[in-house]
Amino acid sequence: MSDLTSGVLSILHSHFLVDADVLAGDPTLEDIEFDSLAIVEFATAVEKRFHIPVDEDELTVDHTISQVIEILGQKLAKV
Amino acid sequence: MVQPGLRDRSAVIAGIGSWLPNHVVTNEDLAAQLDTSDEWIRSRTGIGTRHVIDEGMATSDLAVEAGSRALKSAGCPDVDGVLVATTTPDRPCPATAPDVASRLGLGSVPAFDIAAVCSGFVYGLAVASGLIALGALERVLVIGADAYSTILDPRDRTTRAVFGDGAGAVVLRAGHADEDGALGPFDLGSDGALADLITIPAGGSRQRSSPDRPVEREDVYFQMQGKKVFKNAVARMSESAREVLGRSGWTVEDVDHVVAHQANQRILNAVAAELGVPGERVVSNIERVGNTSAASIPLALVDAARSGALRPGDRVLLTAFGGGLTWGSTTLRWPDVVPLGR
Numbered sequence: 001m002s003d004l005t006s007g008v009l010s011i012l013h014s015h016f017l018v019d020a021d022v023l024a025g026d027p028t029l030e031d032i033e034f035d036s037l038a039i040v041e042f043a044t045a046v047e048k049r050f051h052i053p054v055d056e057d058e059l060t061v062d063h064t065i066s067q068v069i070e071i072l073g074q075k076l077a078k079v
Numbered sequence: 080m081v082q083p084g085l086r087d088r089s090a091v092i093a094g095i096g097s098w099l100p101n102h103v104v105t106n107e108d109l110a111a112q113l114d115t116s117d118e119w120i121r122s123r124t125g126i127g128t129r130h131v132i133d134e135g136m137a138t139s140d141l142a143v144e145a146g147s148r149a150l151k152s153a154g155c156p157d158v159d160g161v162l163v164a165t166t167t168p169d170r171p172c173p174a175t176a177p178d179v180a181s182r183l184g185l186g187s188v189p190a191f192d193i194a195a196v197c198s199g200f201v202y203g204l205a206v207a208s209g210l211i212a213l214g215a216l217e218r219v220l221v222i223g224a225d226a227y228s229t230i231l232d233p234r235d236r237t238t239r240a241v242f243g244d245g246a247g248a249v250v251l252r253a254g255h256a257d258e259d260g261a262l263g264p265f266d267l268g269s270d271g272a273l274a275d276l277i278t279i280p281a282g283g284s285r286q287r288s289s290p291d292r293p294v295e296r297e298d299v300y301f302q303m304q305g306k307k308v309f310k311n312a313v314a315r316m317s318e319s320a321r322e323v324l325g326r327s328g329w330t331v332e333d334v335d336h337v338v339a340h341q342a343n344q345r346i347l348n349a350v351a352a353e354l355g356v357p358g359e360r361v362v363s364n365i366e367r368v369g370n371t372s373a374a375s376i377p378l379a380l381v382d383a384a385r386s387g388a389l390r391p392g393d394r395v396l397l398t399a400f401g402g403g404l405t406w407g408s409t410t411l412r413w414p415d416v417v418p419l420g421r
Contacts, residue, residue: 035123037345040309056306 004050004076008069011045023065030061052076089261090208091254092411093155093218096148097247097381097420098141099130099368106240113236120240125344129243129369131228137169138246142179142224145246145377148419149220150183153250160219161190162207164199164373166402167226168192171282179222189216196277197340197401198267199223199373200247204397204409205265211253222248223373230279232300241343242301243369247377247420259391260414264326266319267407273311276304277402312346315406317353320398323408331355333394336383336413340399341365341375350398362388372401381420384413391415 012018018032029039039061043054052075059068105128106117120126132141142163150156161183163176176190195202200223207219224246231238254261281288281298288294316339324331337356339347344365351361364382371378376397383389391413398408 036306037123037309037343040306041345041349044310044313056310 002073004073005069007049008046008065008072011042011049012065015045016042026064026066028062028064029059029068034061036061046072050076052079085212085214087256088212088214089254089256089258090204090211090219090251091258092249092260092262092414092416093252094149094151094153094250094416095248095377095381095384095418096145096150096152097245097374097378097418098144098148099245099378099421100132100136100141102131102133103128104131109236109240113234113239115236115240123343123345124241125363125365126240126369127366130245132226132244136226138165138167138224138226139169139175139178139182141226141244141246141374142175142222142248143182144421145224145248145374146179146183146220146222149222149248149250152417152419153252155218155250156184158185158218158220158250159188160207160210160216161185161188162193162203162219162221163190164193164195164203164221164223165225166194166196166199166372167229175224183220185220195401195405195407196403197342197370197372197375198399198403198405198407199401200376201265201397201399201407201409202267202405204249204251204262205267205407207251208262208265211251217253219251220248221251222246223375223377225372225374227301227372230301232297235300237305238301238303241370243371245368245371245374245378247374247381249377258414259412260416261411263410264323265407265409266323266326268315268319268405270404273307273404274402276307276311276404278302309343309346311404312342312400313349313353315404316340316350316398316400316408319406319408320350320354320396323398323410324396327410329394329410334360334396335393336360336362336389336395338362338376338379338383338395338397340401341368341379342370342400378420381418384416384418385420389413
Protein backbone atom coordinates (compact mmCIF):
# COMPACT_ATOMS: atom_id res chain seq x y z
CA MET A 1 0.00 0.00 0.00
CA SER A 2 1.39 3.43 -0.94
CA ASP A 3 1.97 6.10 1.68
CA LEU A 4 -0.81 8.11 0.07
CA THR A 5 -3.31 5.25 0.26
CA SER A 6 -2.48 4.40 3.84
CA GLY A 7 -2.53 8.10 4.76
CA VAL A 8 -5.95 8.69 3.20
CA LEU A 9 -7.39 5.57 4.84
CA SER A 10 -5.88 6.63 8.15
CA ILE A 11 -7.48 10.10 7.91
CA LEU A 12 -10.86 8.55 7.07
CA HIS A 13 -10.56 6.06 9.91
CA SER A 14 -9.19 8.31 12.67
CA HIS A 15 -10.68 11.68 11.73
CA PHE A 16 -14.02 10.62 10.25
CA LEU A 17 -14.42 7.37 12.26
CA VAL A 18 -15.10 5.18 9.20
CA ASP A 19 -14.61 1.43 9.89
CA ALA A 20 -11.75 -0.27 8.07
CA ASP A 21 -14.22 -2.93 6.86
CA VAL A 22 -16.34 -0.28 5.19
CA LEU A 23 -13.29 1.35 3.56
CA ALA A 24 -12.22 -2.03 2.17
CA GLY A 25 -15.38 -2.05 0.04
CA ASP A 26 -14.27 1.15 -1.81
CA PRO A 27 -17.39 3.18 -0.99
CA THR A 28 -18.20 6.58 -2.43
CA LEU A 29 -17.82 9.59 -0.14
CA GLU A 30 -21.60 9.77 -0.01
CA ASP A 31 -21.71 6.15 1.17
CA ILE A 32 -19.60 7.15 4.18
CA GLU A 33 -21.99 10.06 4.81
CA PHE A 34 -19.76 12.85 3.57
CA ASP A 35 -21.42 16.17 2.80
CA SER A 36 -19.84 19.27 1.25
CA LEU A 37 -18.36 20.44 4.56
CA ALA A 38 -16.88 17.01 5.29
CA ILE A 39 -15.08 17.26 1.94
CA VAL A 40 -13.56 20.58 3.09
CA GLU A 41 -12.47 19.00 6.38
CA PHE A 42 -11.00 16.03 4.52
CA ALA A 43 -9.19 18.29 2.01
CA THR A 44 -7.71 20.30 4.88
CA ALA A 45 -6.48 17.15 6.62
CA VAL A 46 -4.91 15.89 3.36
CA GLU A 47 -3.21 19.26 2.75
CA LYS A 48 -1.66 19.15 6.19
CA ARG A 49 -0.47 15.57 5.92
CA PHE A 50 0.88 15.56 2.38
CA HIS A 51 1.61 19.28 1.86
CA ILE A 52 -0.34 19.39 -1.41
CA PRO A 53 -2.97 22.04 -2.13
CA VAL A 54 -6.42 20.41 -2.46
CA ASP A 55 -9.27 22.49 -3.85
CA GLU A 56 -12.43 21.17 -2.23
CA ASP A 57 -14.26 21.64 -5.54
CA GLU A 58 -12.10 18.91 -7.11
CA LEU A 59 -13.70 16.27 -4.93
CA THR A 60 -17.38 15.34 -4.93
CA VAL A 61 -19.48 13.00 -2.82
CA ASP A 62 -19.86 10.76 -5.91
CA HIS A 63 -16.14 9.93 -5.95
CA THR A 64 -15.11 6.55 -4.58
CA ILE A 65 -12.20 6.32 -2.16
CA SER A 66 -10.01 4.85 -4.91
CA GLN A 67 -10.92 7.74 -7.23
CA VAL A 68 -10.07 10.21 -4.48
CA ILE A 69 -6.69 8.54 -4.01
CA GLU A 70 -6.10 8.66 -7.78
CA ILE A 71 -6.89 12.40 -7.93
CA LEU A 72 -4.63 13.09 -4.97
CA GLY A 73 -1.91 10.86 -6.47
CA GLN A 74 -1.86 12.96 -9.64
CA LYS A 75 -1.46 16.09 -7.54
CA LEU A 76 1.28 14.54 -5.46
CA ALA A 77 3.16 13.51 -8.60
CA LYS A 78 3.26 17.15 -9.75
CA VAL A 79 4.81 18.41 -6.52
CA MET B 80 0.62 59.57 21.72
CA VAL B 81 -0.66 58.13 24.97
CA GLN B 82 -0.98 60.79 27.65
CA PRO B 83 1.23 60.59 30.76
CA GLY B 84 -0.48 58.71 33.56
CA LEU B 85 -2.34 56.38 31.21
CA ARG B 86 0.13 53.53 31.42
CA ASP B 87 -1.67 50.20 32.02
CA ARG B 88 -5.01 51.89 31.43
CA SER B 89 -7.31 49.33 29.83
CA ALA B 90 -10.89 48.97 28.73
CA VAL B 91 -12.82 46.84 31.23
CA ILE B 92 -16.23 45.21 30.72
CA ALA B 93 -18.62 46.88 33.16
CA GLY B 94 -21.94 45.52 31.90
CA ILE B 95 -23.40 43.21 29.26
CA GLY B 96 -26.83 42.76 27.71
CA SER B 97 -28.53 41.08 24.77
CA TRP B 98 -31.85 40.92 23.01
CA LEU B 99 -33.57 38.57 20.58
CA PRO B 100 -36.76 39.33 18.68
CA ASN B 101 -39.87 37.32 19.67
CA HIS B 102 -40.46 35.58 16.36
CA VAL B 103 -38.83 32.12 16.29
CA VAL B 104 -38.34 30.28 12.99
CA THR B 105 -37.87 26.52 13.38
CA ASN B 106 -36.25 24.15 10.90
CA GLU B 107 -39.72 22.74 10.25
CA ASP B 108 -40.92 26.23 9.32
CA LEU B 109 -38.12 26.45 6.74
CA ALA B 110 -38.80 22.93 5.46
CA ALA B 111 -42.40 24.00 4.76
CA GLN B 112 -41.11 26.70 2.37
CA LEU B 113 -37.85 25.36 0.96
CA ASP B 114 -36.25 22.10 -0.18
CA THR B 115 -34.69 21.29 3.19
CA SER B 116 -35.31 19.33 6.38
CA ASP B 117 -34.58 19.47 10.09
CA GLU B 118 -32.04 16.65 9.69
CA TRP B 119 -30.28 18.39 6.75
CA ILE B 120 -29.98 21.68 8.64
CA ARG B 121 -28.94 20.16 11.96
CA SER B 122 -26.30 17.86 10.46
CA ARG B 123 -24.67 20.68 8.45
CA THR B 124 -24.99 23.56 10.88
CA GLY B 125 -26.08 22.37 14.34
CA ILE B 126 -28.91 24.93 14.22
CA GLY B 127 -32.43 24.17 15.41
CA THR B 128 -34.09 27.59 15.68
CA ARG B 129 -33.34 31.23 14.95
CA HIS B 130 -35.10 34.48 15.85
CA VAL B 131 -36.14 36.99 13.19
CA ILE B 132 -37.57 40.48 13.33
CA ASP B 133 -41.10 41.18 12.19
CA GLU B 134 -42.03 43.57 9.38
CA GLY B 135 -41.46 47.15 10.45
CA MET B 136 -38.53 46.46 12.78
CA ALA B 137 -34.89 47.29 12.00
CA THR B 138 -31.38 46.73 13.31
CA SER B 139 -31.49 49.87 15.48
CA ASP B 140 -34.49 48.44 17.36
CA LEU B 141 -32.41 45.37 18.28
CA ALA B 142 -29.43 47.57 19.16
CA VAL B 143 -31.45 49.85 21.44
CA GLU B 144 -32.88 46.88 23.36
CA ALA B 145 -29.50 45.21 23.84
CA GLY B 146 -27.80 48.55 24.57
CA SER B 147 -30.31 49.51 27.26
CA ARG B 148 -29.77 46.15 28.97
CA ALA B 149 -25.99 46.58 28.90
CA LEU B 150 -26.31 50.06 30.42
CA LYS B 151 -28.59 48.70 33.15
CA SER B 152 -26.17 45.80 33.75
CA ALA B 153 -23.36 48.34 34.17
CA GLY B 154 -25.43 50.16 36.77
CA CYS B 155 -24.76 53.51 35.16
CA PRO B 156 -26.91 55.02 32.39
CA ASP B 157 -24.16 57.18 30.91
CA VAL B 158 -21.42 56.53 28.38
CA ASP B 159 -19.41 58.97 26.29
CA GLY B 160 -19.32 56.96 23.05
CA VAL B 161 -21.43 54.44 21.11
CA LEU B 162 -20.21 51.96 18.50
CA VAL B 163 -22.58 49.74 16.53
CA ALA B 164 -21.06 46.82 14.64
CA THR B 165 -23.45 45.74 11.91
CA THR B 166 -23.76 44.46 8.34
CA THR B 167 -27.40 45.50 8.18
CA PRO B 168 -27.55 49.21 9.04
CA ASP B 169 -31.04 50.72 9.05
CA ARG B 170 -30.09 52.58 5.85
CA PRO B 171 -26.95 52.98 3.68
CA CYS B 172 -26.54 56.53 5.03
CA PRO B 173 -26.22 57.69 7.76
CA ALA B 174 -24.77 55.22 10.26
CA THR B 175 -27.08 53.46 12.73
CA ALA B 176 -25.08 54.30 15.89
CA PRO B 177 -26.12 57.99 16.20
CA ASP B 178 -29.80 57.00 16.06
CA VAL B 179 -29.21 54.31 18.70
CA ALA B 180 -27.34 56.77 20.95
CA SER B 181 -30.12 59.31 20.59
CA ARG B 182 -32.87 56.81 21.38
CA LEU B 183 -30.93 55.62 24.44
CA GLY B 184 -30.94 59.20 25.70
CA LEU B 185 -27.15 59.49 25.54
CA GLY B 186 -27.12 63.04 24.20
CA SER B 187 -24.49 64.19 21.73
CA VAL B 188 -21.84 61.51 22.34
CA PRO B 189 -19.66 60.40 19.41
CA ALA B 190 -21.36 57.47 17.66
CA PHE B 191 -20.39 55.51 14.56
CA ASP B 192 -20.75 52.11 12.92
CA ILE B 193 -18.15 49.40 12.50
CA ALA B 194 -18.28 47.47 9.21
CA ALA B 195 -16.41 44.20 9.67
CA VAL B 196 -19.32 41.78 9.10
CA CYS B 197 -19.22 38.85 11.57
CA SER B 198 -15.94 40.11 13.09
CA GLY B 199 -17.56 43.47 13.82
CA PHE B 200 -18.02 43.02 17.56
CA VAL B 201 -14.35 42.14 18.15
CA TYR B 202 -13.28 45.00 15.86
CA GLY B 203 -15.60 47.27 17.86
CA LEU B 204 -14.07 46.13 21.15
CA ALA B 205 -10.61 46.87 19.74
CA VAL B 206 -11.55 50.38 18.53
CA ALA B 207 -13.29 51.24 21.81
CA SER B 208 -10.35 49.86 23.81
CA GLY B 209 -7.99 52.03 21.83
CA LEU B 210 -10.07 55.16 22.44
CA ILE B 211 -10.25 54.37 26.16
CA ALA B 212 -6.55 53.50 26.47
CA LEU B 213 -5.68 56.77 24.73
CA GLY B 214 -7.73 58.73 27.25
CA ALA B 215 -10.09 60.03 24.57
CA LEU B 216 -13.14 58.35 26.14
CA GLU B 217 -14.02 56.98 29.59
CA ARG B 218 -17.04 54.75 28.96
CA VAL B 219 -18.11 53.27 25.63
CA LEU B 220 -21.18 51.24 24.66
CA VAL B 221 -20.20 48.63 22.04
CA ILE B 222 -23.15 46.93 20.34
CA GLY B 223 -23.17 44.07 17.83
CA ALA B 224 -26.56 44.08 16.09
CA ASP B 225 -27.69 42.41 12.89
CA ALA B 226 -30.93 41.64 11.12
CA TYR B 227 -29.79 39.26 8.38
CA SER B 228 -33.38 38.24 7.69
CA THR B 229 -33.61 41.57 5.81
CA ILE B 230 -30.75 40.74 3.40
CA LEU B 231 -31.24 37.00 2.75
CA ASP B 232 -32.56 35.63 -0.53
CA PRO B 233 -35.94 34.09 0.41
CA ARG B 234 -35.16 31.23 -2.01
CA ASP B 235 -31.72 30.41 -0.55
CA ARG B 236 -32.11 27.36 1.68
CA THR B 237 -28.53 27.56 2.97
CA THR B 238 -28.29 31.15 4.21
CA ARG B 239 -31.86 31.16 5.50
CA ALA B 240 -31.06 28.11 7.61
CA VAL B 241 -27.84 29.58 9.00
CA PHE B 242 -28.61 33.19 9.92
CA GLY B 243 -30.78 34.72 12.63
CA ASP B 244 -31.36 38.23 13.97
CA GLY B 245 -30.28 39.58 17.36
CA ALA B 246 -28.11 42.01 19.28
CA GLY B 247 -25.64 41.98 22.13
CA ALA B 248 -23.79 44.82 23.85
CA VAL B 249 -21.17 45.61 26.45
CA VAL B 250 -20.32 48.76 28.36
CA LEU B 251 -16.56 49.29 28.52
CA ARG B 252 -15.09 51.60 31.17
CA ALA B 253 -11.56 52.83 31.77
CA GLY B 254 -9.77 50.58 34.24
CA HIS B 255 -6.56 48.75 34.89
CA ALA B 256 -5.05 45.90 32.87
CA ASP B 257 -4.89 43.70 35.99
CA GLU B 258 -8.63 43.78 36.66
CA ASP B 259 -11.08 41.04 35.79
CA GLY B 260 -12.91 42.18 32.66
CA ALA B 261 -9.90 44.04 31.22
CA LEU B 262 -9.63 43.32 27.50
CA GLY B 263 -6.23 41.90 26.68
CA PRO B 264 -4.16 42.27 23.55
CA PHE B 265 -5.95 42.12 20.21
CA ASP B 266 -5.10 40.34 17.00
CA LEU B 267 -6.95 41.74 13.97
CA GLY B 268 -6.58 40.94 10.29
CA SER B 269 -8.16 41.05 6.83
CA ASP B 270 -7.84 39.62 3.32
CA GLY B 271 -9.66 41.71 0.74
CA ALA B 272 -8.58 39.40 -2.10
CA LEU B 273 -11.32 37.05 -0.87
CA ALA B 274 -14.05 39.71 -0.63
CA ASP B 275 -16.33 37.75 -2.97
CA LEU B 276 -16.64 34.80 -0.57
CA ILE B 277 -19.12 36.75 1.61
CA THR B 278 -20.85 39.62 -0.16
CA ILE B 279 -23.89 41.61 -1.21
CA PRO B 280 -22.74 42.61 -4.72
CA ALA B 281 -25.22 45.43 -5.39
CA GLY B 282 -26.31 48.53 -3.53
CA GLY B 283 -22.90 50.14 -3.08
CA SER B 284 -20.92 52.47 -5.35
CA ARG B 285 -19.65 49.52 -7.45
CA GLN B 286 -23.10 48.44 -8.49
CA ARG B 287 -25.68 51.02 -7.50
CA SER B 288 -29.27 49.85 -7.65
CA SER B 289 -31.74 52.42 -8.95
CA PRO B 290 -35.14 52.36 -10.69
CA ASP B 291 -33.62 53.18 -14.10
CA ARG B 292 -30.64 50.86 -13.66
CA PRO B 293 -31.93 47.55 -12.26
CA VAL B 294 -29.46 44.92 -11.04
CA GLU B 295 -29.57 41.13 -11.18
CA ARG B 296 -32.11 39.81 -8.70
CA GLU B 297 -29.62 37.75 -6.67
CA ASP B 298 -27.11 40.62 -6.45
CA VAL B 299 -29.23 42.53 -3.95
CA TYR B 300 -29.03 39.59 -1.54
CA PHE B 301 -26.35 38.27 0.79
CA GLN B 302 -24.21 35.60 -0.90
CA MET B 303 -21.77 33.18 0.69
CA GLN B 304 -19.47 30.53 -0.77
CA GLY B 305 -19.94 28.04 2.04
CA LYS B 306 -17.07 25.60 1.47
CA LYS B 307 -14.38 28.24 1.00
CA VAL B 308 -15.76 30.22 3.94
CA PHE B 309 -15.64 27.11 6.11
CA LYS B 310 -12.00 26.46 5.26
CA ASN B 311 -10.90 30.08 5.77
CA ALA B 312 -12.93 30.50 8.96
CA VAL B 313 -11.30 27.52 10.63
CA ALA B 314 -7.80 28.51 9.52
CA ARG B 315 -8.07 32.22 10.38
CA MET B 316 -9.79 31.87 13.75
CA SER B 317 -7.30 29.17 14.81
CA GLU B 318 -4.28 31.24 13.73
CA SER B 319 -5.63 34.43 15.29
CA ALA B 320 -6.48 32.63 18.53
CA ARG B 321 -2.96 31.23 18.78
CA GLU B 322 -1.48 34.65 18.07
CA VAL B 323 -3.48 36.42 20.76
CA LEU B 324 -2.85 33.65 23.28
CA GLY B 325 0.87 34.10 22.69
CA ARG B 326 0.61 37.86 23.21
CA SER B 327 -1.43 37.27 26.39
CA GLY B 328 1.17 34.88 27.76
CA TRP B 329 -1.47 32.13 27.92
CA THR B 330 -1.35 28.58 26.61
CA VAL B 331 -4.33 26.71 25.19
CA GLU B 332 -4.55 24.84 28.51
CA ASP B 333 -5.00 28.15 30.35
CA VAL B 334 -8.23 28.94 28.51
CA ASP B 335 -11.42 28.10 30.42
CA HIS B 336 -13.82 29.12 27.63
CA VAL B 337 -13.43 29.69 23.91
CA VAL B 338 -16.17 32.03 22.69
CA ALA B 339 -15.85 31.96 18.92
CA HIS B 340 -18.16 33.59 16.41
CA GLN B 341 -21.15 31.27 16.24
CA ALA B 342 -20.87 30.68 12.49
CA ASN B 343 -21.76 27.01 12.30
CA GLN B 344 -21.41 24.24 14.91
CA ARG B 345 -19.05 22.33 12.61
CA ILE B 346 -16.79 25.37 12.33
CA LEU B 347 -16.77 25.64 16.13
CA ASN B 348 -15.89 21.93 16.39
CA ALA B 349 -13.14 22.25 13.78
CA VAL B 350 -11.59 25.31 15.48
CA ALA B 351 -11.63 23.47 18.81
CA ALA B 352 -9.96 20.43 17.22
CA GLU B 353 -7.36 22.60 15.51
CA LEU B 354 -6.52 24.40 18.76
CA GLY B 355 -6.67 21.23 20.85
CA VAL B 356 -9.39 22.62 23.14
CA PRO B 357 -11.78 20.06 24.66
CA GLY B 358 -15.34 20.48 23.38
CA GLU B 359 -16.75 21.31 26.83
CA ARG B 360 -14.68 24.51 26.90
CA VAL B 361 -16.21 25.77 23.67
CA VAL B 362 -19.23 27.98 24.29
CA SER B 363 -22.09 27.35 21.87
CA ASN B 364 -25.63 28.70 21.65
CA ILE B 365 -25.97 28.32 17.89
CA GLU B 366 -28.56 25.56 18.21
CA ARG B 367 -31.03 28.10 19.60
CA VAL B 368 -30.14 31.37 17.82
CA GLY B 369 -28.25 30.47 14.63
CA ASN B 370 -25.50 32.71 13.25
CA THR B 371 -26.33 36.28 14.34
CA SER B 372 -23.21 37.83 12.75
CA ALA B 373 -21.89 40.77 14.84
CA ALA B 374 -24.26 39.87 17.68
CA SER B 375 -23.08 36.29 18.06
CA ILE B 376 -20.21 36.72 20.54
CA PRO B 377 -22.04 38.97 23.04
CA LEU B 378 -25.16 36.77 22.76
CA ALA B 379 -23.04 33.69 23.50
CA LEU B 380 -21.34 35.47 26.43
CA VAL B 381 -24.68 36.46 27.95
CA ASP B 382 -26.05 32.93 27.59
CA ALA B 383 -22.92 31.36 29.10
CA ALA B 384 -22.83 33.83 31.98
CA ARG B 385 -26.54 33.45 32.75
CA SER B 386 -26.27 29.65 32.75
CA GLY B 387 -23.43 29.86 35.28
CA ALA B 388 -20.90 28.31 32.90
CA LEU B 389 -18.95 31.56 32.77
CA ARG B 390 -17.81 32.65 36.26
CA PRO B 391 -15.87 35.69 37.45
CA GLY B 392 -12.15 35.12 37.00
CA ASP B 393 -12.55 32.52 34.22
CA ARG B 394 -10.11 33.00 31.38
CA VAL B 395 -11.94 33.64 28.12
CA LEU B 396 -10.71 33.70 24.52
CA LEU B 397 -12.84 35.57 21.97
CA THR B 398 -12.25 34.90 18.28
CA ALA B 399 -14.25 35.96 15.24
CA PHE B 400 -14.22 35.63 11.47
CA GLY B 401 -16.35 37.26 8.82
CA GLY B 402 -16.74 38.82 5.41
CA GLY B 403 -14.00 41.06 4.17
CA LEU B 404 -12.46 38.73 4.89
CA THR B 405 -11.87 39.91 8.44
CA TRP B 406 -10.90 38.19 11.66
CA GLY B 407 -9.95 39.15 15.17
CA SER B 408 -9.32 37.81 18.67
CA THR B 409 -8.81 39.01 22.21
CA THR B 410 -8.62 37.60 25.74
CA LEU B 411 -10.01 38.58 29.13
CA ARG B 412 -10.75 37.24 32.59
CA TRP B 413 -14.51 37.26 33.05
CA PRO B 414 -15.68 40.10 35.32
CA ASP B 415 -18.27 40.00 38.10
CA VAL B 416 -21.13 41.49 36.10
CA VAL B 417 -24.85 40.74 35.96
CA PRO B 418 -25.77 39.77 32.39
CA LEU B 419 -29.17 40.97 31.24
CA GLY B 420 -30.65 39.26 28.22
CA ARG B 421 -33.70 38.00 26.50
